[in-house]
Amino acid sequence: MLQALADGILTGSIIALGAIGLTLTMGILRFANFAHAELITWGAYMALGALAITGTFAGPISPFSFGLPLVFATLIAVVLTAALALLIDHLVFRPLRSHTSHMTVVFASFGVSLLVRMVILLIFGGSAAYYSNELQIAIRVMPGLRVMPDHVFTLGLTLAIVVALHLFLQKTRLGLSMRALAENPDLVRINGIDTRVVVRWTWVIGAALAAVSGVLYGLTVQLRPEIGFQLLLPLFAAAILGGVGNVFGAVIGGLIVGLAESLSVLFVPAGYKMAVPFFILLAVLYVRPNGIFGALRGGAK
Amino acid sequence: MSGYLAYLVFFLIVALTYSIVVMGLNLQWGYTGLFNAGVVGFFAIGAYGTAILTGPDRPELIGGFALPFPAGVVGGMILAALAALLVGLATLRLREEYLAISTFGIAISIQLIGLNFDALTGGAQGLTGIPRPLFSTFGTPGAYNLFYLCLVGTITAIVFAGLQVALQSPWGRLLKAIREDETAAASLGKNPALVRLQAFVLGSTLMGLAGGLYVGFIGYVSPLDFLPLLTFQIWAMLIVGGSGNNRGAIVGAVGVWALWTMSGFAISRLLPVHYQSQGGAIQVIIIGLLIVLTLLFRPRGLIGEAQSVSRHAR
Numbered sequence: 290m291l292q293a294l295a296d297g298i299l300t301g302s303i304i305a306l307g308a309i310g311l312t313l314t315m316g317i318l319r320f321a322n323f324a325h326a327e328l329i330t331w332g333a334y335m336a337l338g339a340l341a342i343t344g345t346f347a348g349p350i351s352p353f354s355f356g357l358p359l360v361f362a363t364l365i366a367v368v369l370t371a372a373l374a375l376l377i378d379h380l381v382f383r384p385l386r387s388h389t390s391h392m393t394v395v396f397a398s399f400g401v402s403l404l405v406r407m408v409i410l411l412i413f414g415g416s417a418a419y420y421s422n423e424l425q426i427a428i429r430v431m432p433g434l435r436v437m438p439d440h441v442f443t444l445g446l447t448l449a450i451v452v453a454l455h456l457f458l459q460k461t462r463l464g465l466s467m468r469a470l471a472e473n474p475d476l477v478r479i480n481g482i483d484t485r486v487v488v489r490w491t492w493v494i495g496a497a498l499a500a501v502s503g504v505l506y507g508l509t510v511q512l513r514p515e516i517g518f519q520l521l522l523p524l525f526a527a528a529i530l531g532g533v534g535n536v537f538g539a540v541i542g543g544l545i546v547g548l549a550e551s552l553s554v555l556f557v558p559a560g561y562k563m564a565v566p567f568f569i570l571l572a573v574l575y576v577r578p579n580g581i582f583g584a585l586r587g588g589a590k
Numbered sequence: 591m592s593g594y595l596a597y598l599v600f601f602l603i604v605a606l607t608y609s610i611v612v613m614g615l616n617l618q619w620g621y622t623g624l625f626n627a628g629v630v631g632f633f634a635i636g637a638y639g640t641a642i643l644t645g646p647d648r649p650e651l652i653g654g655f656a657l658p659f660p661a662g663v664v665g666g667m668i669l670a671a672l673a674a675l676l677v678g679l680a681t682l683r684l685r686e687e688y689l690a691i692s693t694f695g696i697a698i699s700i701q702l703i704g705l706n707f708d709a710l711t712g713g714a715q716g717l718t719g720i721p722r723p724l725f726s727t728f729g730t731p732g733a734y735n736l737f738y739l740c741l742v743g744t745i746t747a748i749v750f751a752g753l754q755v756a757l758q759s760p761w762g763r764l765l766k767a768i769r770e771d772e773t774a775a776a777s778l779g780k781n782p783a784l785v786r787l788q789a790f791v792l793g794s795t796l797m798g799l800a801g802g803l804y805v806g807f808i809g810y811v812s813p814l815d816f817l818p819l820l821t822f823q824i825w826a827m828l829i830v831g832g833s834g835n836n837r838g839a840i841v842g843a844v845g846v847w848a849l850w851t852m853s854g855f856a857i858s859r860l861l862p863v864h865y866q867s868q869g870g871a872i873q874v875i876i877i878g879l880l881i882v883l884t885l886l887f888r889p890r891g892l893i894g895e896a897q898s899v900s901r902h903a904r
Contacts, residue, residue, distance in 0.1 A: 321687035323627070323694075384886060392625050392686055393885060396825070399627060399690075400881035403822055407871040407878065415867065518818070522698060525691045560706035567695030574680040574688055 291434045293551045299440050299509060301547020302447035306502035307520055308527035308539040309454065310495030316471040316534025317491045320391065323398040324377065325499065326517035326524055327405040328370050332500025333507040333516060334409050336366035337418060352438040354423045355508065367500045374496035375489065377401055402517070410514045418512040420504075443505045450501065451540050454494075458536065463490055471534045519563065523550070526566035530573050532580030542580070545569070599735045601851065602844075603807055606742045607800050609843035610749055612827045613836050614796030620833035620895065621757060622789040623769040624682075625690040628697030629824045632670045632794040634816035635700060636801025639666030641717045641811045642710065651717075652710045659723035663802035670798025673700075674791045682786045689790075697818060704813040716812030723806050738807055745803065749796060750836055757836075765789055819874065823850065826877045829884050832891025841892060850877065 311325045339362035349356040381401055385394045427435035458464035466487045469477045477484060506516055527546045531538025546566050553565045573580065611633055618624040626632075642653030644662035657665070677696050681688040704711045711717065723741075728734040756762055767775045768782045776782055805811055823846065831842020853876055857869040884891060 315687075321691060323690075381882060381886070390623060392623060392690075393889075395625055395687055395690055396619075397882060397885050399825070400822070400878050400885070404875060404878040404882070407874045410871045411868050411875070522691075522695050525695075529688070529691070558706060561702050564695075564699040564702050567692075567699050570692060570695055571676075571680050574684060574692065578684050578688070 290555070291431075293555060294548065295434055295436060295440075297548035297551030298544060299443060299547070300551060301544035302444055303502050303506050303509070303543075304520065304523045304527050304547050305540040305543025306447055306450065306498050306505070307524045308531070308543045309451070309536055310498040310502075311524050312528040312531065312534055312536065312539040313467070313471075313491055314495050315528060317467060318382075318488060320382075320394045320398070321525070323395065323521065324402040324405060325398075325495065326521040327402045327409075328374055328496050328499035328517070329503040329506065329520055330409055330514060330517035331373055331405060331503070332366045332370040332496075333503030333512050334413055334514075335369040335500070336362040336504045336507065337413070337420065337512055339365040339369075340420060349421065349423055352425075352428075353442060354421045354425045354439055359420055359504070359508070363501065363504045366504060367497045370500035370503075371493040371496040373405075374492040374499075378488075378492055402521075406514055406517060413512075413514065415514060418507075420507055420512075437509070439508055443509055446501070446505070450498065451536075454498075454536060463487070467491060522563070522570070523547070523566040526570040526573070529570060530580055532582045535580065535582050538580055538582040541582075596732055596735070599732075599739050601847070603735065603739050603742050604804075605844045605847040606739075606746045606840075607804050607807070608824065608827065608847060609840045610746055610800040610803070611797050611824050612831070612839040612843045613749055613753060614793040614800070615824055615828050616793075616833055616836055616839045617753065617757075617789055617796070618793040619828065620835065620839075621762070621765045621769065622786055623686070624786060624790050624793075625686065626693045626790075626793070627690045628693035628695070628700075628821060629797060630816050630818060630820040631693065631697030631700040632673060632797035633801040633804070633820065634697075634704060635670045635673055636663075636666035636798030637805045637811050637816070638704065638711055638717075638801075639669040639798065640802035640805045641720045644805075645717055645720050650709070651712070653717075656721075659721070659806055663799060663806070666802040667795045667798040670801070671791050671795045674794035675787075678787045678790045682790065683783050697821065701813060701816060701818070704811075704816060711811075711813075714813060716810055716814075718810040720805055720809050720811070722809045742803055742807070745799070746840070749799075750840070753836055761785075761788075822874070822877055822881070823847075826881050828891075829881055830891055832893040832895065834895025835891075835893050838891055838893035845892070846877070846880070849880075 307326065307329050310328070311322065314320075314322050314325060336359065340358060343358040343361045343365075381397050382394055385397050425437050425439060427437050429435050458468055466477065466482050467490065469482070470484060470487050474484065477487070503516065506520075523543075523546045527542035528539050529542070530545060531540070531542030546569060549569060550562050550565045553562055611629060615626060615629055618626050640662040643655050643657045643665045644659055645651075645654045646656055647654040673696060677689070677692045681692050705714055707713070722734070724737070725734060728737055757765070764775065764780060764785055768780070768785055772782045804815075827842040827846040828839055829842070830846055831840070832838030850873065853873050854869075857872060858866070861869050
């Protein structure tokens with residue numbers, strides 16, 4: 290039970306990081322991006338690729354299974370993931386945003402997600418990969434609860450990122466423009482803010498968080514080309530549960546989804562775990578379609 | 591019958607079965623603007639429903655009611671309709687994306703049930719030995735396949751004709767009106783959410799029908815036949831053929847399925863042996879590119895939607 294709670298919080302924090310990016314793009318760019326979860330896979334694998342270069346310089350820092358190389362690899366992955374997000378936006382989403390029905394963009398993101406996943410499969414192959422072969426010994430915190438140092442690191446990093454993002458959205462001019470664009474796009478334009486710049490930064494921030502979440506997933510679970518596909522439903526469930534466009538909501542939503550997934554194993558066979566986010570989603574849509582904290586705008590019509 | 595011809599018959603049976611799914615999706619997306627991201631789920635419900643209802647009785651399974659084939663197919667269609675109702679009622683009053691996300695979710699849940707609920711679905715092994723309708727009447731497999739092609743062809747024609755009638759009726763015009771301008775339609779006293787729900791459930795029922803026909807032809811169900819990839823393939827068929835036009839839906843189904851089969855054939859011939867495992871990925875990338883490029887450069891597809899103008903305005 291205790292172990293399931295701890296595992297749930299860990300999964301939840303990884304889902305939360307991905308869901309923040311998704312909720313920002315859903316709130317600001319106003320479409321459900323099915324390709325967002327693939328940015329997580331992309332980030333995780335780009336870090337793996339970068340690690341092949343950076344990994345030769347230094348070893349792991351105890352008690353973690355990784356060291357400075359993975360930190361640098363993550364930074365490279367963040368840049369490459371942001372680049373991919375901007376490229377996709379430039380090539381596909383922007384041309385479609387202007388001239389067709391809004392759902393065409395959603396559908397195109399569906400096609401893009403497939404393309405990204407298959408390109409990763411093509412480059413890295415389909416088998417599971419790991420950042421490190423070091424075995425890590427779990428520390429017994431109390432009876433019935435063992436924790437890996439990497440897991441503690443994951444939680445701490447997630448917390449730090451959420452606080453930093455909150456400060457960014459509240460205190461900086463760019464953060465203010467982003468919130469404003471989610472609230473009322475026309476008013477933002479009237480105020481002479483270049484929305485293209487804001488949109489671009491939204492992609493960069495969403496992609497960066499996705500990359501970090503991918504690396505953390507790879508660190509604590511494993512790397513597989515299906516990471517994104519399997520995270521897509523939890524991400525949407527978390528974003529909608531927390532209210533679209535609401536960053537803190539996405540974090541809480543992510544934790545709830547992660548906990549529910551991990552606690553579900555106590556009641557139903559583990560094979561059905563992936564369906565849990567779907568039932569959370571259905572329940573939210575039936576009972577409280579704007580999410581527990583209320584969406585910024587445009588939940589119920 | 592020569593090998594080529596036999597293969598052509600086999601190919602057409604599968605392609606026409608898919609074309610019924612594409613017409614169901616066309617009703618949802620092409621005419622009503624509803625994004626179904628879990629097409630494969632409704633197809634699978636129809637297939638599993640038919641298999642469970644018509645399959646032989648076996649002690650270790652819940653199903654196996656040995657019903658006649660038509661009853662099984664209708665049962666599968668009803669199950670698909672119920673699943674569509676569950677998702678539709680939750681989402682069709684809300685933002686359009688929510689339907690897309692929920693359909694994606696239901697497809698995954700169906701896949702999990704197919705894989706894990708051994709007592710009902712046979713788990714990873716699937717259900718085998720599902721009786722094929724009128725199989726004993728025909729002497730050879732070749733003759734039987736020809737019969738089945740006629741059967742699927744006839745049903746495809748009926749679905750096509752039925753949809754044409756429905757779409758040219760006032761109800762069909764209402765679908766387009768709601769897709770184009772919901773507020774205007776609502777101001778005329780129409781109920782957009784209800785009409786959308788009708789189109790969504792009807793489309794999903796057609797997907798269930800196709801699933802039943804598929805099972806009747808191959809005689810077994812396995813979770814491997816209902817991978818999420820099928821959703822992409824069906825979408826590619828609709829987008830390439832031209833959404834909003836049922837002739838386009840059929841042309842797209844046959845065309846894209848031909849492209850898929852031939853690319854698979856070419857890859858297995860041309861690619862060096864140790865790259866073969868990546869061959870599937872290349873096939874999928876072709877489909878993905880087809881979707882995105884068609885959307886960007888030929889958004890109306892091969893045969894796009896015909897403009898409908900009132901005869902008084904012409």
